Amino acid sequence: MSSATLAPASPASTTAPPAPASHGRRRRLQHRSVIATILLAVLLLFFLLPILYLFSVSLMGQNETGQGVLVSPNPQWTNWSDVLTQSNLLLSILNSLIAAIGGALITLLFALPAAWAIVRYRTGGSTLSATIMSPWLLPPIVAVVPLFTLLRIAGLNNTLLGLTVLYGLMNIPVGIWLLEGFMRKLPRELDEAAKLDGAGAFRVLVSIVTPLVAPAVVAIGIIVAILNYNEFLLATFIAPGKDTQTLPVLLSLFYGERTPHYGKIAAASIIGVIPVYAAAVLGQRWLVGGLTSGAVK
Amino acid sequence: MADAALTVRPRRPRGQSRREAWAHRLFVTPSVLTLLILGLYPLLFIIAAALSESTLGKPFQSWVGADTLAAVLGDADTVAAFLRTVVYALGVSLASLVLGVVVALALQSAVRGGSLVRTLVLLPMFMPPVVVGTLWKLVYNSGGGLLATVVGFFGGDRQAVAPLSSTSWAMPAIGLADVWEWTPLVALLVFTALVAQDHEIVEAARLDGAHGFRLFWSVTLPSIAGVLAAAFFIRLVLAFKVFDLVFMMTSGGPGQATTTSSYEIYQAVFREFDVGKAAAITLVLAVIVTIVTIPVALITRRLQANHE
Numbered sequence: 203m204s205s206a207t208l209a210p211a212s213p214a215s216t217t218a219p220p221a222p223a224s225h226g227r228r229r230r231l232q233h234r235s236v237i238a239t240i241l242l243a244v245l246l247l248f249f250l251l252p253i254l255y256l257f258s259v260s261l262m263g264q265n266e267t268g269q270g271v272l273v274s275p276n277p278q279w280t281n282w283s284d285v286l287t288q289s290n291l292l293l294s295i296l297n298s299l300i301a302a303i304g305g306a307l308i309t310l311l312f313a314l315p316a317a318w319a320i321v322r323y324r325t326g327g328s329t330l331s332a333t334i335m336s337p338w339l340l341p342p343i344v345a346v347v348p349l350f351t352l353l354r355i356a357g358l359n360n361t362l363l364g365l366t367v368l369y370g371l372m373n374i375p376v377g378i379w380l381l382e383g384f385m386r387k388l389p390r391e392l393d394e395a396a397k398l399d400g401a402g403a404f405r406v407l408v409s410i411v412t413p414l415v416a417p418a419v420v421a422i423g424i425i426v427a428i429l430n431y432n433e434f435l436l437a438t439f440i441a442p443g444k445d446t447q448t449l450p451v452l453l454s455l456f457y458g459e460r461t462p463h464y465g466k467i468a469a470a471s472i473i474g475v476i477p478v479y480a481a482a483v484l485g486q487r488w489l490v491g492g493l494t495s496g497a498v499k
Numbered sequence: 500m501a502d503a504a505l506t507v508r509p510r511r512p513r514g515q516s517r518r519e520a521w522a523h524r525l526f527v528t529p530s531v532l533t534l535l536i537l538g539l540y541p542l543l544f545i546i547a548a549a550l551s552e553s554t555l556g557k558p559f560q561s562w563v564g565a566d567t568l569a570a571v572l573g574d575a576d577t578v579a580a581f582l583r584t585v586v587y588a589l590g591v592s593l594a595s596l597v598l599g600v601v602v603a604l605a606l607q608s609a610v611r612g613g614s615l616v617r618t619l620v621l622l623p624m625f626m627p628p629v630v631v632g633t634l635w636k637l638v639y640n641s642g643g644g645l646l647a648t649v650v651g652f653f654g655g656d657r658q659a660v661a662p663l664s665s666t667s668w669a670m671p672a673i674g675l676a677d678v679w680e681w682t683p684l685v686a687l688l689v690f691t692a693l694v695a696q697d698h699e700i701v702e703a704a705r706l707d708g709a710h711g712f713r714l715f716w717s718v719t720l721p722s723i724a725g726v727l728a729a730a731f732f733i734r735l736v737l738a739f740k741v742f743d744l745v746f747m748m749t750s751g752g753p754g755q756a757t758t759t760s761s762y763e764i765y766q767a768v769f770r771e772f773d774v775g776k777a778a779a780i781t782l783v784l785a786v787i788v789t790i791v792t793i794p795v796a797l798i799t800r801r802l803q804a805n806h807e
Contacts, residue, residue: 238608242616245602249620252679255645256634270643270657312533315526325523326531334530337538340788341740343761344781345537347774348544351558352536371533378530403522432627434743450629454747457633464637471630482625486618493684494691 260468267464281469290444291470294452299477301366301437301448302430306423308370313377314419318407320378321385322393331382335375346439353440365441365448369430376429377422380492384418385411421492424485428478449474548778555772563775571779576755577763581787583670584760588738588791591674595734596727598678599685604715606686607693617690624683632747635676639663639748663749666756673744673757681737685730692726693719725803732795739788760784 259267261277285291316334319325326333337345349368350359358364392414393406401409412419434450442451453474456467482489544558549567552560571577602620609616623631638645641661651657662672696719704718720727742761745751751758751766758766760780767777 235608238605241601242605242609245605246616246619249623249679249683252634252638252645253622253626255638256630259637267637267640267643270648270651272645272648312529316530319523319526323520323523325520325527330527330531334534337534337541339736339792340785341742341761343742343764344545344785345541347548347555347768347777348541349537351544352540371537374530374533403519403526407526428625432625432629434627434629434746450627450743453627453629453633457747464640467633468637471633475626475630478625478627479622482621483618486614486621489621490617490687490691494688 256468257472259464260472262465262468264461264463264465278465281463281465282473285466285470285473289470290447290452291449291473293445294447294449295474295477297362297441297446298431298448298450298474300362301369302427304366305369305373305430306427308367309373309377309426310419310423312370313374313381313422314412314415315407316374317378317381317385318411321382322390331378335379338375342435346436349436350439360441360443360446362441362446365437365446368436368440369433372436373426373429377426380422380425381415381418384415388414417488418492420485421488424481424489425492428481431478545778545781548774549782551775553774553778555768555774558774567775567779568782571776571783576758577760577780579755580758580760580763581783583758584739584784585787585791587670587674587741587759588735591677591738591741592731592734594674594678595682595685596731598682599730600689600727602682602686603689603693606690617687620686621683623680626680628680628743629747631676631680632744635672635679635744636663636748639672664753666753669749669753669756673741673748676744676748677738677741681734685734688726688730688733689723692723696722725799725805728795728799728802732792732799735792735795736788739792760787 255272258273260281261279262271262274262281263276263278266274320331353359353364353368356364358367388411393410396406396410431448432450433448434454437448438451438454441447447455453467453471456462456470548558550564551558551562554560606617606620626634639660639662640647641664642658644660646662647657647660650660662668700722701714701718704714709718740761741759742765745757745759745762746765749757751762761784764777764780764784767773767780
């Protein structure tokens with residue numbers, strides 16, 4: 203508040219831009235925040251226009267794409283119904299959801315105790331956390347062939363179960379990393395009091411720690427599930443079969459058709475994005491805290 | 500945070516029983532096993548494959564020593580792909596960092612920067628990369644995509660706009676899609692740091708006459724430097740992983756113009772079935788990624804420690 207009252211004294215705000223200042227109320231606004239608002243609008247356009255364009259293309263006929271048409275004068279909703287009924291789109295979305303949510307649950311199950319032991323008891327010393335994180339640094343293509351071989355030996359090749367387990371294990375480092383930030387903030391007194399009352403390590407984790415970090419657990423669950431839902435590289439090698447293919451795998455195949463129908467590709471893309479966007483919007487309250495916990499300390 | 504733990508000494512409290520310590524070890528066991536399966540095992544597999552004659556069907560046929568590695572390092576195309584990957588990762592990360600800071604500052608000082616706007620800005624990063632690739636391929640569509648139409652609107656030649664079929668523009672075009680996708684993450688991290696800034700210090704600096712760029716440079720920037728470094732580090736790691744965008748938008752072309760190392764490894768495995776060559780490229784790539792990211796990680800740690 204005080205910045206607003208002090209601002210007129212600063213030279214930056216004395217030269218208000220004439221155009222947006224026509225409104226009576228706006229005149230009082232700082233020069234700086236007017237520029238920021240215009241800038242934000244331009245940036246918002248940069249981030250949203252491509253998504254709106256994808257939607258627009260999803261309603262275009264075969265001959266309209268690539269012809270300089272921005273919005274079809276004759277929207278083809280049949281693109282949407284065609285991809286829903288004539289392709290494996292719904293099955294692939296279901297596969298993606300199973301692998302994404304199942305994987306997220308496995309990740310949380312393992313990451314929660316590990317993050318707790320690392321943060322509070324320094325189990326494994328100061329290097330364990332960094333060591334567990336290290337495979338995440340390398341491009342995943344690095345591990346495709348060895349993991350492919352391993353899953354073939356285990357008989358989990360081309361199954362949704364194999365992919366789900368792989369996703370679950372793969373994201374444990376990210377889960378630990380994000381959870382650590384939240385667990386450090388827990389006051390020591392709480393779990394020490396529980397311990398004095400005779401609660402064992404497992405009991406402390408389940409009845410004291412987990413409820414306290416529940417919002418973080420929700421946030422990290424959503425983040426990891428979105429990462430899984432969007433994953434393409436491993437899914438295309440490990441579960442490429444018609445019954446097990448996930449959404450990104452199915453979408454990648456659309457371009458391979460002899461005459462790709464851009465309108466239908468766009469429609470399938472939009473439909474496939476809906477579950478993630480729904481999760482992101484519904485979970486935004488928790489998401490922001492979860493996304494920033496690892497880097498902003 | 501690390502400092503606080505150090506002053507209390509890293510030793511466990513004396514009263515803690517042996518049983519407790521074992522329980523804590525049990526807590527980390529699944530994660531450590533995972534590290535062995537998903538980290539150590541692939542590493543050993545790749546080292547063995549790089550040093551032997553290996554195909555997708557039959558790995559480890561015969562020992563060839565460092566021959567494959569030497570061949571890979573002597574191959575001009577492969578070396579060019581390494582160089583392309585590093586330049587791409589650094590360029591894209593730097594662009595995301597600068598744009599992310601601009602977005603965060605705009606969000607902080609704009610009249611309307613509520614939670615709805617913040618959620619809208621985040622939408623690109625939740626989109627599957629395969630869809631991001633599809634989307635930008637449509638935007639760049641030669642002759643009549645969004646980009647060409649906009650260029651045509653401003654009087655340019657619509658037919659001349661075909662960035663994905665130009666050897667010099669294809670890589671920057673993929674880079675723009677990558678920046679579009681991941682800048683929101685950087686913006687979110689920086690925005691959170693800006694909000695968490697000590698407002699009394701900012702006010703004090705303002706009373707002393709600092710404002711605008713000077714305020715940002717001498718007060719705000721030092722206080723968010725740790726987060727900036729962390730965001731750059733995360734961004735760099737993500738940029739080195741780029742595969743889906745190349746796969747969807749250009750398949751490595753035109754020519755070799757967008758063949759990054761990840762894509763080259765993919766080609767070696769699934770087009771040539773030469774796992775030995777792929778493993779050798781993988782090993783060199785792992786070394787390069789480590790060399791590039793470790794200094795950034797160290798700077799990050801240092802800046803974050805300074806801040807505390």
